[in-house]
Amino acid sequence: MSAGVSAWLPFARAAAIGWMPVANLPMPVAPAENCGGQHHHRKDELVVLNVSGRRFQTWRQTLERYPDTLLGSSEKEFFYDEASREYFFDRDPDVFRSVLNFYRTGKLHYPRYECICSYEDELAFFGIIPEIIGDCCYEEYKDRKRENAERLQDDLDDENKDKAKPPNMTSRESMWRAFENPHTSTMALVFYYVTGFFIAISVLTNVVETMPCGAAPHHKEVSCGDRYTVAFFCMDTACVLLFTVEYLARLFAAPCRVRFARSVMSVIDVVAILPYYIGLVMTDNEDVSGAFVTLRVFRVFRIFKFSRHSQGLRILGYTLKSCASELGFLLFSLTMAIIIFATVMFYAEKGSTSSKFTSIPASFWYTIVTMTTLGYGDMVPKTIAGKIFGSICSLSGVLVISLPVPVIVSNFSRIYHQNQRADKRRAQKMQKARLSRLRMSKTGSSSAFLHSKRNGLFTEALELTTCIEQEQRKDTSLLESQHHHLLHCLEKTTNHEFVDERCYQQSFLDNSSLTRGGYVSSSRSPSPCSQEGVAGTCCGTRDHAPLSNAKGVAAPPPPTYVLHHPPHHHHPTHRPTVREYVTVYL
Amino acid sequence: MAGCTSLCRQGVLKLIQSLQRLVSGTLTKDRTDDELEMMTMVCHRPEGLEQLEAQTNFTKQELQILYRGFKNECPSGVVNEETFKHIYAQFFPHGDATTYAHYLFNAFDTTNNGSIKFEDFVMGLSTLLRGSLREKLEWTFHLYDINRDGYINREEMTEIVSAIYDMMGKYTYPALKGDVPKQHVDAFFQKMDKNKDGVVTLDEFVLACQEDETMMRSMQLFENVM
Numbered sequence: 045m046s047a048g049v050s051a052w053l054p055f056a057r058a059a060a061i062g063w064m065p066v067a068n069l070p071m072p073v074a075p076a077e078n079c080g081g082q083h084h085h086r087k088d089e090l091v092v093l094n095v096s097g098r099r100f101q102t103w104r105q106t107l108e109r110y111p112d113t114l115l116g117s118s119e120k121e122f123f124y125d126e127a128s129r130e131y132f133f134d135r136d137p138d139v140f141r142s143v144l145n146f147y148r149t150g151k152l153h154y155p156r157y158e159c160i161c162s163y164e165d166e167l168a169f170f171g172i173i174p175e176i177i178g179d180c181c182y183e184e185y186k187d188r189k190r191e192n193a194e195r196l197q198d199d200l201d202d203e204n205k206d207k208a209k210p211p212n213m214t215s216r217e218s219m220w221r222a223f224e225n226p227h228t229s230t231m232a233l234v235f236y237y238v239t240g241f242f243i244a245i246s247v248l249t250n251v252v253e254t255m256p257c258g259a260a261p262h263h264k265e266v267s268c269g270d271r272y273t274v275a276f277f278c279m280d281t282a283c284v285l286l287f288t289v290e291y292l293a294r295l296f297a298a299p300c301r302v303r304f305a306r307s308v309m310s311v312i313d314v315v316a317i318l319p320y321y322i323g324l325v326m327t328d329n330e331d332v333s334g335a336f337v338t339l340r341v342f343r344v345f346r347i348f349k350f351s352r353h354s355q356g357l358r359i360l361g362y363t364l365k366s367c368a369s370e371l372g373f374l375l376f377s378l379t380m381a382i383i384i385f386a387t388v389m390f391y392a393e394k395g396s397t398s399s400k401f402t403s404i405p406a407s408f409w410y411t412i413v414t415m416t417t418l419g420y421g422d423m424v425p426k427t428i429a430g431k432i433f434g435s436i437c438s439l440s441g442v443l444v445i446s447l448p449v450p451v452i453v454s455n456f457s458r459i460y461h462q463n464q465r466a467d468k469r470r471a472q473k474m475q476k477a478r479l480s481r482l483r484m485s486k487t488g489s490s491s492a493f494l495h496s497k498r499n500g501l502f503t504e505a506l507e508l509t510t511c512i513e514q515e516q517r518k519d520t521s522l523l524e525s526q527h528h529h530l531l532h533c534l535e536k537t538t539n540h541e542f543v544d545e546r547c548y549q550q551s552f553l554d555n556s557s558l559t560r561g562g563y564v565s566s567s568r569s570p571s572p573c574s575q576e577g578v579a580g581t582c583c584g585t586r587d588h589a590p591l592s593n594a595k596g597v598a599a600p601p602p603p604t605y606v607l608h609h610p611p612h613h614h615h616p617t618h619r620p621t622v623r624e625y626v627t628v629y630l
Numbered sequence: 631m632a633g634c635t636s637l638c639r640q641g642v643l644k645l646i647q648s649l650q651r652l653v654s655g656t657l658t659k660d661r662t663d664d665e666l667e668m669m670t671m672v673c674h675r676p677e678g679l680e681q682l683e684a685q686t687n688f689t690k691q692e693l694q695i696l697y698r699g700f701k702n703e704c705p706s707g708v709v710n711e712e713t714f715k716h717i718y719a720q721f722f723p724h725g726d727a728t729t730y731a732h733y734l735f736n737a738f739d740t741t742n743n744g745s746i747k748f749e750d751f752v753m754g755l756s757t758l759l760r761g762s763l764r765e766k767l768e769w770t771f772h773l774y775d776i777n778r779d780g781y782i783n784r785e786e787m788t789e790i791v792s793a794i795y796d797m798m799g800k801y802t803y804p805a806l807k808g809d810v811p812k813q814h815v816d817a818f819f820q821k822m823d824k825n826k827d828g829v830v831t832l833d834e835f836v837l838a839c840q841e842d843e844t845m846m847r848s849m850q851l852f853e854n855v856m
Contacts, residue, residue, distance in 0.1 A: 051699025055751075056721045057852055058758040059734050061766055062773045064848045065839055066791060066818060071848040088695055105695075149702070302634035306641070372652035530721065533851075538795055538814075540802040542724055548801040 051105075053526055060533050067537035075525040092130035093144070098137040099130070106147050111523070113171040115147065139166040146172065154181040160188040175481045220297035236353070239290055243349050246283040249276060250343050284320040287313065287346075308361075309352060316346040378415075381444050385411045385437045392430040399426065410434075415441025674707035676748040686752050687760030693752065700748055708745040711735050725799030733793060737773040759852060766849055767836050781829040782822075787815045 064071070091107065093100040093115075110116040123131045133140070139158060143166065146152040154163060154177050167174055177185050213221070222232035253276055257268035269276050291313045298304035319339040351357035364371075386407035393401040400423040401407045410423040414437050425434045535541050543551070676682065676697070683690055704713060711732065718731035738746050738754045757769050772778070776786045791811045798806065822830045822838040839845050 051695075051702060052717050053721070054696075054759075055755060056718065058755055059718075061758050061849060061852060062734070062737075062770055063794060064845055065767075065770055065774075065822075065835070066794060066814065067845075067848065068817065070844045071851050074851055088691070103698075300634055303637065306638070369648065369651040373654070376653055527721065531724075534722070534794070534797060538798055538802075538810075540795075540798055540804060540806060540810075542798065543801050543803040545801050547803065548805065551803055551805065 051109075053523060053530075057526060057530050060530055063533065063537040067533075069536045069539060071536055072529060072532045074529050075522065093140075094125075094128070094130045094132045095135055095137040095140045096133070098140075100140065100144055102144065102147065108523070109147060109150075110172075115143075115170060117171075119171075135169060136162065136166060139163055143167070143170050143172065146176075151178040152176050152181075153178060154185040156184060160185070160192050173481065175478050176485075216297050217299075219293065220299060223294055223297060235290075239286065240350070240353050242283050242286050243346055243353075245279065246287075246346050247344070249279050249283070250340075250346075280320060283346075284317050287317045287349075291317065309349075312345055312348045312351075315342050316349060319343055378444065381440070382408055382411045382415065385415070385433070385440075388433050389425065389430060389437065392433050393425055393427055396426045396430070401425070401430075411437060414438045416445060417441060674747055676707070682749065682752060685749075686756035688752065688756060696752060696755070697748060700751060708747050709751070710745050714746065722797045722799075724801065725797045727797045729793035729796055730790075733773060733776065733790060736776070737769070763840075763846070763849060764836065767839055768832065771832050771835050781831055782835070783829045784815060784819065787818060787830075788812065791815050791818070 089104050090101050091104050093102070107115045107120075114120055120131055123133055125132045139162065142153055142155060152172065164174060174185065222229055222235070226232040226236035253269035254267050256265045257271045258265075291310070294310070294313075295301060295304060304310055319342045322339055348357075351361060386404050389410060390401050390404045390407045393399045393407075401410065413420050413423075414434060417438065419438075425431050531542065679690055679693060682688075682693055686693070688696070701707070703709075703717060714735045715728045715731040718734065719727040721727070735746065738750055740750055740753070754769070757765050761769070771782070774782045774786060774790050776789065788811060791814050795806060795811050800806075819830070821842070822835055824834050824838065
């Protein structure tokens with residue numbers, strides 16, 4: 045129960061008078077309040093909390109709203125200073141403000157200027173779980189916590205990287221480690237630099253291959269590739285051999301080969317070396333030589349292998365990947381504009397002779413060139429309508445491209461963060477751990493009632509309340525016992541008991557099996573749930589004899605095991621239910 | 631390796647999702663702030679402590695404690711029905727207490743304006759906790775008499791009893807059958823309706839209750855709540 049609500053418990057109990065005329069059973073006895081000596085609980089008094097010199101004062105009842113925290117339970121007595129008659133805590137007074145405000149308002153706030161670690165330490169000291177931080181501050185708290193965890197994780201990773209090699213690593217593991225962290229051993233470093241060098245050589249070769257390389261006297265100019273075919277072929281072979289060896293070695297060393305094979309870097313590796321092998325296979329086949337030439341283009345992907353060597357490339361790639369959706373949308377809207385204008389231009393220019401706008405796709409080129417204000421001039425409209433629409437196209441191109449670009453850029457950063465926050469919030473809302481803890485605290489209040497039913501209540505009936513009994517049952521606070529009394533009254537009014545879900549299913553099943561089974565003998569069939577015995581049943585067995593025979597019966601016989609027999613049998617069924625048997629075992 | 635294949639499936643799903651996002655974009659419309667209605671701040675201060683002490687049967691200290699709890703939960707000084715239902719429902723986590731809370735709210739809201747001030751609250755509590763037996767019975771009668779016509783008929787009683795049974799929730803032993811409230815109402819009318827005319831008047835109600843010793847004892851139960 046939250047803070048202020050527990051102050052309304054007297055009201056809820058008073059409102060229970062409304063059930064009395066409806067009830068047919070007598071009500072249980074209310075828990076007596078002050079039995080000797082506990083008078084100060086009744087009168088509201090101020091307590092002084094001295095936190096490192098700063099004095100806070102509040103009502104005792106405010107603190108007792110949350111009996112499962114340090115300040116709400118008797119644990120604070122450990123900090124009581126007799127001489128100054130105050131509670132002294134040697135903790136941070138600034139954070140204590142939030143803690144005390146939690147008792148006052150029922151909401152826990154996380155101050156932004158506070159360090160996450162110190163805040164969590166204080167909460168742990170005062171016995172408050174961070175999950176009840178209010179929604180206003182929960183997101184901030186989670187963000188800071190995640191940053192902190194990442195920082196810790198980074199520290200740990202760095203430590204792990206620099207750690208000496210654990211003694212018994214298999215050769216495969218050590219190879220993988222060498223590949224991932226080249227600076228761990230000299231061999232790895234050498235390999236790293238050698239591959240880098242060969243990537244550069246390979247890219248350079250591809251580029252130089254196509255340059256014109258001087259002409260033989262009466263032949264036209266040939267490219268270097270054609271002139272020094274063998275040399276270039278050897279160079280290519282050497283590079284590809286090295287890349288192949290590297291790829292196979294990585295594949296062998298990877299802890300999860302499927303995952304490695306799917307990763308971006310390995311795809312790049314494969315694409316870099318595949319054209320060579322395909323070329324080897326298909327050299328003699330003239331039909332596919334065109335495709336073979338195309339394949340050589342893929343050799344340029346070798347340049348991406350540099351991203352293993354360059355942190356900057358990796359960051360760029362990650363940035364593009366993360367804002368891909370925004371860029372994609374921009375492209376999509378541009379595409380829409382292009383299609384619209386291309387269509388318009390095509391139909392506008394359809395009439396003119398020798399028009400270059402032969403089809404709508406042909407007009408795409410004009411639209412793109414015009415909208416990006418390139419204006420090559422290879423396609424120009426000739427009709428008046430075409431010129432008008434062409435100018436509209438170029439003006440709108442300016443608007444469509446240049447205006448939203450800064451807006452998109454700033455939108456991008458805002459939406460990016462906003463989406464991140466929305467996703468985070470959604471993830472937090474669905475975060476199972478938080479929900480389950482909140483649910484547990486909610487069911488805690490209902491299961492607390494069932495628990496107390498199970499545990500202590502048959503002793504309550506044995507003796508009409510004496511103060512000794514009250515003292516002995518001090519583990520449940522007064523608030524809780526009053527709340528349980530209220531729920532008990534409701535049970536009496538409706539003549540049904542609260543059970544937990546498991547028991548309910550069980551009794552449901554048992555009842556349905558009874559309808560099939562028919563006759564059940566009294567000696568063999570206890571009530572569905574009370575098979576384990578007196579203390580450990582889920583439905584709770586209670587000694588009802590003194591209560592249902594109400595009128596001032598003397599002390600009932602000692603521990604009895606009684607099945608509950610409701611005086612009013614509401615169910616007009618003919619099947620013999622277990623409730624019709626009252627068995628008393630002495 | 632099994633984990634890797636499931637990762638593969640997840641990867642495909644993510645690809646489809648990202649393609650969809652590529653086409654539709656992720657620009658969300660900004661929420662227009664003008665749509666936020668300005669909630670009128672109602673602030674009500676109760677009359678002085680002495681006056682309330684004179685009007686009710688509470689001591690000054692009890693009134694102080696009551697007001698502190700009240701103000702904490704409702705800083706504006708009045709309780710509206712939503713807050714009332716929310717507060718009452720927290721005491722009955724098993725079932726649905728909103729219907730009964732609605733009837734309770736109407737019983738406390740003597741001025742029928744949809745909100746309970748502190749005075750109404752304290753007057754109601756004074757009757758319930760410190761009032762004479764007759765006053766308590768009258769209050770209960772007014773609670774049951776939903777339409778305030780001076781008679782309790784079967785429909786009203788059925789609604790009240792159903793609301794009480796709703797608070798029990800689903801998981802009860804024995805399991806709640808549908809006709810249980812109806813039988814309860816029948817038993818009630820059996821006891822209360824002396825002249826069998828189908829409605830219960832205030833006098834019949836008071837008379838029948840005074841005859842029932844168990845009920846009298848139960849009514850005294852909450853004397854020492856404060």
